[in-house]
Amino acid sequence: MTAALPREFALIGRHFRPLAAPAGLELGDDAAVLAPPGGRELVIAADAMIAGVHFPPDENPARIGQKLLRVNLSDLAAMGAAPLGYLITLAAPHDTSDAWFAGFAAGLAEDQARYGIGLLGGDTTATPGPLCLSLTILGHVAPGCAIRRRGASPGDGVWVTGTIGDGALGLAVLQGRLADASGRLVDRYRLPQPRLGLALAGIAAAGMDVSDGLVQDLGHLCRAGGLGAEIETEAVPLSPAAQAAGPDWLSACLTGGDDYELLLALPADREPALLAEAARAGVPVTRIGRFVAGSPVVAVRDAAGRAMAFGRGGWSHF
Amino acid sequence: MTAALPREFALIGRHFRPLAAPAGLELGDDAAVLAPPGGRELVIAADAMIAGVHFPPDENPARIGQKLLRVNLSDLAAMGAAPLGYLITLAAPHDTSDAWFAGFAAGLAEDQARYGIGLLGGDTTATPGPLCLSLTILGHVAPGCAIRRRGASPGDGVWVTGTIGDGALGLAVLQGRLADASGRLVDRYRLPQPRLGLALAGIAAAGMDVSDGLVQDLGHLCRAGGLGAEIETEAVPLSPAAQAAGPDWLSACLTGGDDYELLLALPADREPALLAEAARAGVPVTRIGRFVAGSPVVAVRDAAGRAMAFGRGGWSHF
Numbered sequence: 078m079t080a081a082l083p084r085e086f087a088l089i090g091r092h093f094r095p096l097a098a099p100a101g102l103e104l105g106d107d108a109a110v111l112a113p114p115g116g117r118e119l120v121i122a123a124d125a126m127i128a129g130v131h132f133p134p135d136e137n138p139a140r141i142g143q144k145l146l147r148v149n150l151s152d153l154a155a156m157g158a159a160p161l162g163y164l165i166t167l168a169a170p171h172d173t174s175d176a177w178f179a180g181f182a183a184g185l186a187e188d189q190a191r192y193g194i195g196l197l198g199g200d201t202t203a204t205p206g207p208l209c210l211s212l213t214i215l216g217h218v219a220p221g222c223a224i225r226r227r228g229a230s231p232g233d234g235v236w237v238t239g240t241i242g243d244g245a246l247g248l249a250v251l252q253g254r255l256a257d258a259s260g261r262l263v264d265r266y267r268l269p270q271p272r273l274g275l276a277l278a279g280i281a282a283a284g285m286d287v288s289d290g291l292v293q294d295l296g297h298l299c300r301a302g303g304l305g306a307e308i309e310t311e312a313v314p315l316s317p318a319a320q321a322a323g324p325d326w327l328s329a330c331l332t333g334g335d336d337y338e339l340l341l342a343l344p345a346d347r348e349p350a351l352l353a354e355a356a357r358a359g360v361p362v363t364r365i366g367r368f369v370a371g372s373p374v375v376a377v378r379d380a381a382g383r384a385m386a387f388g389r390g391g392w393s394h395f
Numbered sequence: 396m397t398a399a400l401p402r403e404f405a406l407i408g409r410h411f412r413p414l415a416a417p418a419g420l421e422l423g424d425d426a427a428v429l430a431p432p433g434g435r436e437l438v439i440a441a442d443a444m445i446a447g448v449h450f451p452p453d454e455n456p457a458r459i460g461q462k463l464l465r466v467n468l469s470d471l472a473a474m475g476a477a478p479l480g481y482l483i484t485l486a487a488p489h490d491t492s493d494a495w496f497a498g499f500a501a502g503l504a505e506d507q508a509r510y511g512i513g514l515l516g517g518d519t520t521a522t523p524g525p526l527c528l529s530l531t532i533l534g535h536v537a538p539g540c541a542i543r544r545r546g547a548s549p550g551d552g553v554w555v556t557g558t559i560g561d562g563a564l565g566l567a568v569l570q571g572r573l574a575d576a577s578g579r580l581v582d583r584y585r586l587p588q589p590r591l592g593l594a595l596a597g598i599a600a601a602g603m604d605v606s607d608g609l610v611q612d613l614g615h616l617c618r619a620g621g622l623g624a625e626i627e628t629e630a631v632p633l634s635p636a637a638q639a640a641g642p643d644w645l646s647a648c649l650t651g652g653d654d655y656e657l658l659l660a661l662p663a664d665r666e667p668a669l670l671a672e673a674a675r676a677g678v679p680v681t682r683i684g685r686f687v688a689g690s691p692v693v694a695v696r697d698a699a700g701r702a703m704a705f706g707r708g709g710w711s712h713f
Contacts, residue, residue: 102543105619107473107603108440108534110541113431122426123531125484125518155425166443166484166529200443206524211484213441213531216426223428225420285425301423 085201091175092182098162098195109197111162117217120158124149128208133251138177139184140267141210146188148288149214150271151337155286157224157277158216162197166211168204192273219278226301228283229342231370235306236281236341236351238272238360240316241291245333246326255326261318269337275358280350283342290332292375292387294340299373302342307376308366310385331377332387342368403519406493410500416480416513427515429480435535438476442467446526451569456495457502458585459528464506466606467532468589469655473604475542475595476534480515484529486522510591537596544619546601547660553624553684554599554659554669556590558634559609563651564644573644579636587655593676598668601660608650610693610705612658617691620660625694626684628703649695650705660686 089104097104100111113119126145128134146163153160165185169177189195197215247266249255257263277284283302287294291313299306310327319330343351343364355362377385407422415422418429431437444463446452464481471478483503487495507513515533565584567573575581595602601620605612609631617624628645637648661669661682673680695703 105615106541106544107470108438108476108532108541110474110536111437111439112538113437119429119431119437120426121429121482121515121531121533123482123484123517123529125486125520125527125529127486127520127522127524127527129523130521152425156428158426164439164441164531166441168443168445168527197439199441200529202443202445202448204445204524204527205447206445206522206527209443209445209486209522209524209527211441211443211518211529213439213482214426215439218428220430223424223426226424297423 088178088201092178093196093199096182096185096189096196098197100162101195101197104198111197114161114217116220118220118223120153120156120216120218120223121213122149122152123211123213124152125209125211134207138180139187142181142184143188143268145210145212146185147269147271148337149212150192150273151269151286151288153214153216154272155224155284155339156218157222158218160192160194160273161215161217162194163215164197164213165199167199167201168209170208171203173208222278224277224281224284226283226285226298229298229302229304229368230282230344231304231368233282233342233344233368234348234364235295235308235366235368236343236362236364237287237314237338238362239338240314240319241287241336241338242319242330242333243316244269244335244337245329246319246322248333248335249329255322257318259318261316266335269335271337272339272360275339275360276354277341280343280347280354281341282344285340287336287338287340289334291336291340292332292377295375296373298340298342299375302368303373305369305371305374305376306366307369307378309378311380312363312365314361314363328387406496406519410496411514411517414500414503414507414514416515418480419513419515422514422516429515432479432535434538436538436541438471438474438534438536438541439531440467440470441529441531442470443527443529452525456498457505460499460502461506461586463528463530464503465587465589466655467530468510468591469587469604469606471532471534472590473542473602473657474536475540476536478510478512478591479533479535480512481533482515482531483517485517486520486527488526489521491526540596542595542599542602544601544603544616547616547620547622547686548600548662549622549686549688551600551660551662551686552666552682553613553626553686554661554680554682555605555632555656556678556680557656558632558637559605559654559656560637560648560651561634562587562653562655563647564637564640566651566653567647573640575636577636579634584653587653589655590657590678593657593678594672595659598661598665598672599659600662603658605654605656605658607652609654609658610650610695613693614691616658616660617693620686621691623687623689623692623694624684625687625696627696629698630681630683632679632681646705
């Protein structure tokens with residue numbers, strides 16, 4: 078008999094095989110086979126995204142694919158790593174259309190070209206629940222040069238790339254809670270810009286990406302380093318669109334998720350090196366506070382020097 | 396303020412951090428950092444499992460964790476690779492209990508010890524849908540020695556490890572469609588035994604694991620190699636429990652999923668080498684047919700030499 082191929086194989090052949098990197102063996106084997114880059118360490122992370130939790134169920138499928146890839150690329154950026162390839166597992170409702178898969182793959186194809194990577198493998202299955210995606214990203218870094226969360230010292234500056242809060246406000250716009258004629262906030266929520274390409278080894282003493290809210294994520298750096306931090310709200314870089322939202326949205330900017338900027342601990346004597354590297358890469362960087370000795374507490378002071386309190390420190394998916 | 400840690404961080408710290416390999420950095424960073432084994436190629440695969448699709452929703456959580464790990468280990472075994480580590484993403488319903496997570500992690504811990512690997516990273520999130528799991532496995536192999544699906548030649552024998560059909564019959568037992576006093580069939584469905592540790596490089600001309608049904612998966616080897624295959628049903632090794640189910644269940648054995656045995660193409664002059672290696676590893680191997688020139692058709696003949704036909708070639712998750 079000729080074994081009739083079920084729909085999952087047709088989907089893989091039509092939409093995902095064209096995305097395969099050479100190491101992905103055309104997605105036709107049980108696994109990918111990859112010669113690791115010589116003299117480098119591997120950097121590996123995985124993130125999941127669920128329809129209705131991490132993105133609206135009716136989101137453009139190309140944007141879903143790109144966001145899934147980019148939130149993982151942001152984890153590589155946080156470690157100072159360069160991307161190598163990725164695997165996807167995708168559990169989709171039975172009635173997911175071929176056009177949806179085509180759009181999803183088109184978004185991945187666009188970003189594969191942008192970031193110079195390819196698909197290594199994965200799995201496609203059906204689910205009675207919402208669309209559930211998982212992506213594993215592989216990258217590489219010079220041995221010993223990965224940026225870790227631990228490593229900040231009292232006196233180091235707290236620095237961020239780009240602007241903070243646009244992603245959280247973009248979600249508020251999508252939910253009809255905020256207006257933004259520019260469209261920039263929604264763009265930032267939909268399509269993070271992973272801060273790849275900054276050579277931070279030997280410059281940043283510690284770092285991570287801001288994905289769950291600036292205050293909560295700074296708390297992670299504090300706990301990892303066994304110290305506290307103070308930030309000044311007026312120093313936190315806000316985009317023109319976030320500034321236009323007004324002071325009522327400041328708290329959302331500081332605690333909302335989906336920034337995908339880098340948060341760094343920087344010894345004072347390395348500020349010139351960071352500024353030079355940031356200028357070379359065309360990435361804005363801003364000092365927003367300092368690390369201090371003591372318990373892992375993040376103190377947030379407003380323009381008048383008053384301590385601010387928040388109902389929650391960040392965005393949790395559980 | 397002290398950023399209150401949401402439940403996902405508590406879950407990770409309590410249940411998953413103890414599973415972390417050294418390269419997993421205690422799951423406290425944005426990614427794992429791994430020095431690849433010198434002079435080896437990496438082998439990487441990912442598989443997803445959904446409650447109600449791949450396992451019963453009330454399945455013992457330890458068994459879910461073990462099966463998730465083992466189906467991925469089976470992909471490494473199919474390539475002739477040795478395991479290195481893994482990442483998990485887990486989307487769980489909001490009401491998932493702490494005891495469930497503890498059981499799931501205990502199953503992983505048991506198999507980590509069995510297979511000598513550790514957790515590298517992942518993601519935990521909530522979903523309004525069913526439990527949705529994804530695991531990415533990393534392994535390594537000597538350069539050029541990965542077993543591929545392509546490579547079979549006309550005249551090569553079709554070989555399998557172990558016994559075929561127990562997993563599919565085990566599912567039938569769980570569904571109340573079949574009785575099995577021995578409990579062996581359900582055990583095989585619940586806990587695959589990945590065939591790691593067979594040194595097949597230079598012996599098998601092609602191979603894969605049998606996960607979606609023998610006939611369908613043999614069809615994959617045929618398409619990859621551009622040839623056909625013939626198998627004799629009386630040569631297919633069945634366990635005592637599968638034999639006890641009787642001839643009505645033969646078709647289910649040949650086309651059902653969840654075997655996680657290896658399916659190999661073996662040139663006749665390498666039979667002694669395979670038999671010696673199988674004896675060394677303590678893994679039964681059986682010749683069930685041959686590859687033939689022609690179109691990628693799998694011919695299945697019964698004990699009387701008659702061609703058998705099946706309604707479907709295997710098990711699809713879509």
